[in-house]
Amino acid sequence: MKNKSKSFISIITFIVILFSAVLIWFMNEKSHSYQEPQEALLAIDKNLLLIPAYKVNGESLYFFIKDKDSLGASFVRKGILGWRAGMLSWGLLGKNSQVHLIV
Incomplete structure (x- = not known):
């Protein structure tokens, strides 16, 4: 017993x-889940200027401009309860960016 x-x-x-x-x-x-992928990114930083790249099979890629001098990208994935943002990665554009063409 x-x-x-x-x-x-x-x-x-x-x-x-x-x-x-x-x-x-x-x-x-x-x-941390949202109805739309852009909402997940804007929840992290409301000042991002988002540029959608694609949205396929529960995965979305966004490029963004941060603080007028940084360009970045982030994946957003659809989870069980909604869209969740991945890690944001960005780098400085530079003030005098010069584009070099490879011939």
Whole structure:
């Protein structure tokens, strides 16, 4: 009888821990998911000038201009609860950018 009681308590403890982990994951996923891909990027930085490149099979690529002198890109992926932005990467354009043609 004592062995069954320990098993029951172990199972209940496991279920409570699992439920807590799923609840924390769900709340995090919901707070970082948006209905449209551009909303996910603008939630990170509202001052981005977005340039959509493509949107295919739950993945979207955006180029952006940040602070008038930086050009960057980011992938946005569709998750279970909506669109989530990936890492933003950008670099300075430079004030006197010169374009060199390769012939």
